[in-house]
Every structure is written in structure tokens, then in C-alpha cells.
Amino acid sequence: MRESRQLATRFASVRYHAGAFYAVQSQRVTVLGLRLETLDDIPLPGGDGRDIVFVDDRTAIASLGAAPALARIDLVTNVVTSIDLSPYGNGLVAGTLTACGSRVFVQLATPGVAVVDITPIGARLVDGDDRVTGLQPIPLKDEPAFAMSADCSGNTLTVAEPVPLMIGGGQYQQIDLATFAVTTPGIASGLGEVGGFIALTATEGWYIVHTEFGPSPSSHLQHITPAGQTSVWDVFAPTRIDHLAADAPTQQLFFPDGCTTDCQPDHATGVQVFDLATGAQLSTAGPIAVGFPPFDVAVAR
DSSP states (O other): OOOOOOOSSOEEEEEEETTEEEEEESSEEEEEOTTOOEEEEEEOTTSOOOEEEESSSSEEEEEOBTSSEEEEEETTTOOEEEEEOGGGOSSOOEEEEEEETTEEEEEETTTEEEEEEEETTEEEEEOSOTTSSSOOOEEOSSOOEEEEEEETTTTEEEEEEOOOGGGTOOEEEEEETTTOOEEOOOTTTTSSEEEEEEESSSSOEEEEEEOOOSSSOEEEEEEEETTEEEEEEEEEOSSOOOOOEEEGGGTEEEEEEOOSSSOOTTOOSEEEEEETTTOOBSOTTOOBOOSSOOOOOOOOO
């Protein structure tokens, strides 16, 4: 481990862009260098920051939770302008973001996914359902959560829609980004309540499911391929683990094991590392120790 830093305010998400980490907090985005020193603080309007995504080297978009808007951030001047989402309806709650070029996808609690095209001088809201009169998000069965996986070249967006295990556990859904058609491929069906994930292709990826068996909230890392499903790592931690990160150049997957007093045999608090393609554990000598129970992870490259 190179550096460790404690922030005074809890952050909702952390993303890496162009040599810096962007930690999204309720009222601001704190920009950290690679040694975790503070480079900048960007105030957010509305006081409910959730996530951030980068459209280009100058433009970032942040979601603002219950505020019916996105924050457009000029990364050079730190000027923040608002993108109004209210045409999509009342009572909006905007969450996790992802992007394909200048097109941003916004999770909504309605439930659905809003589609916003970022232009040089503003933004254009895109209709996600032409079967219904008026501007609509892409409709989903249940409220989406966690990071989405966008295969921009393959025109596919994968979304997790968790529901309590007692009523089925939810599902992962795939959105055709050309037609906005939504399908349910049955990935991880019956394994537990769906959680965070990284979809490598339409039929392969890493998925976290929760069963709640054991002394603490349970998080089970699954490697799913067309050939089948393999349970790779089980965590019983004070809180659920729903984040993981992949580093494609080194073919490594990083999974934060936040266990404390209820660690499984041969498990320990820290970040576990696996082969992205095969699922083999690479951190056989022990996890990367970070000095606290981790629950999120991001790759800087």
C-alpha cells in the first residue's frame, strides 16, 4: 500500500480520471492526487451528490440525488451549471451514472434510466420510451442500483435491479443502446439478491449476490461465463460489498473484503485480487492491506 487518507465526510462514490481521484460527497466533489493529497474541492448545488462521470477532459457530470437535476462541471474553471431533469417527471432521484462518449445514462428511482446527450453549450434529454406520450426514461421493472456496465461498441448497457431476497432477489437487465429495448438474460438467477457487478460481455462477467446467511451481511463474488457459474469469494462483513474494479491491461480484478471479526478461514481484511479471465486468486499470500475494512475500490492508470 502506498498511501492512506481519511476524509472527514463520507463519500458516496469515487472515480478516477486523468491522474486524479474524484470523491463525491453530499455537498462537494473532493479531487485527490495519486498520493491522496487534496488538489481541489468543487461545491455541488443541492447537497446530495451521488456519482460523477467524465464526458471529456474538460467536462464532468454529477448526479444530485433528490434534486431533479445533474451538475455539469467545467474541470478547468470549476464552474458548475445545472441540467434540468424535471421533464422526465416528478419525484426524481438520480443515482449512479455511466457514459458512452457524450451520452450520459442516469439511474432513476422511478424506476428507469434517463438518457442525456451533453452538447458543447448545454444538454439534450432523450426519449427512452416512444410507446408512451411525452419524454420518458428507459423503463425498468425495479429500481436500479450500483454501477452500470456499458459496452459502448457493443451497444449494451447492463443494469442491476435488486429487490429483497424474500421476494425474489431481483435481476440484471440488459438495454440495447440502439433501440432502448430491455431484456432479462437470467444472469445469476436464483443465486441470491443481486448486487454490484462488472459485465465483461453480454454473457460473461463478475457478479456479487447476497444471501444474508451467516453472522453478518453476506456478499458472494461469482464468476459467470457461458460455460457456467463459479462461486469465487464469500464475505461476511458489517456492511454489504457491492463494488469491484477491473484492470484490463493486467487482467486483474480487485474485490474489497471488508470482513472484520467474522472473516472466513484464510480470509483477512483488505483487497483481494483475482485473474479477470480465469477467476484464479492472485493474492494467495494475503490481501492488499489498506488499514481499514474496505467497501469500494477504483483503479488508477
